[in-house]
Structures are given as structure tokens and as C-alpha cells.
Amino acid sequence: xxxxxxxxxxxxxxxxxxxxxxxxxxxxxxxxxxxxxxxxxxxxxxxxxxxxxxxxxxxxxxxxxxxxxxxxxxxxxxxxxxxxxxxxxxxxx
Numbered sequence: 001x002x003x004x005x006x007x008x009x010x011x012x013x014x015x016x017x018x019x020x021x022x023x024x025x026x027x028x029x030x031x032x033x034x035x036x037x038x039x040x041x042x043x044x045x046x047x048x049x050x051x052x053x054x055x056x057x058x059x060x061x062x063x064x065x066x067x068x069x070x071x072x073x074x075x076x077x078x079x080x081x082x083x084x085x086x087x088x089x090x091x092x093x
Contacts, residue, residue: 006091013087017080024077027070034061 037058041049052058 003091006087010084010087010091013080013084017077017084020073020077020080024070024073027066027073030061031063031066031070034063034066037061038063 038061040052041058044052049058053060
């Protein structure tokens, strides 16, 4: 393999890894927000919670689904990083 081809491929992988890393952070953020919203639901008046839901400020959360999505994204990122490391070894060799 030519180093130029590997370098171009490495750039493509880096861009994809950055995109997946951003999705990981969004999923983590959504899980944190979900925990905050769950606590708010417990402590605020039902009427307030209903109003906030109608406004879209309190969203129904499926933390199980969010956790599953986060684990999948983290595994995707780990696989990409493994491939990136393999490409870097090839470039160095």
C-alpha cells in the first residue's frame, strides 16, 4: 500500500471518528439531561410537569434505549480507533 493512500484513508477515518465521538457526547448529554428531568418530575407539581411537557421542555425519556445507544456508539468508536491504529502502524512501517 502506498503511504499516500493510507494517509487519505487515515483522514477519512479521523473524520468518521470525530463524527461518532460527537454522537457519543450527545448521547451522554441526553442521559444526563434525562436524569435531571426525572428528578424535576419527582419534585415539581403535576400541573407544572404537564405544562413543561406540552412546551417540549420535559421530554419522555427511555433511559434504557439511551444507554443501549451509548454503548453501541462507544463500541463503534472503539472499532474505528482500532482501525486507525492499524493504519498508523502500516504508515509507519
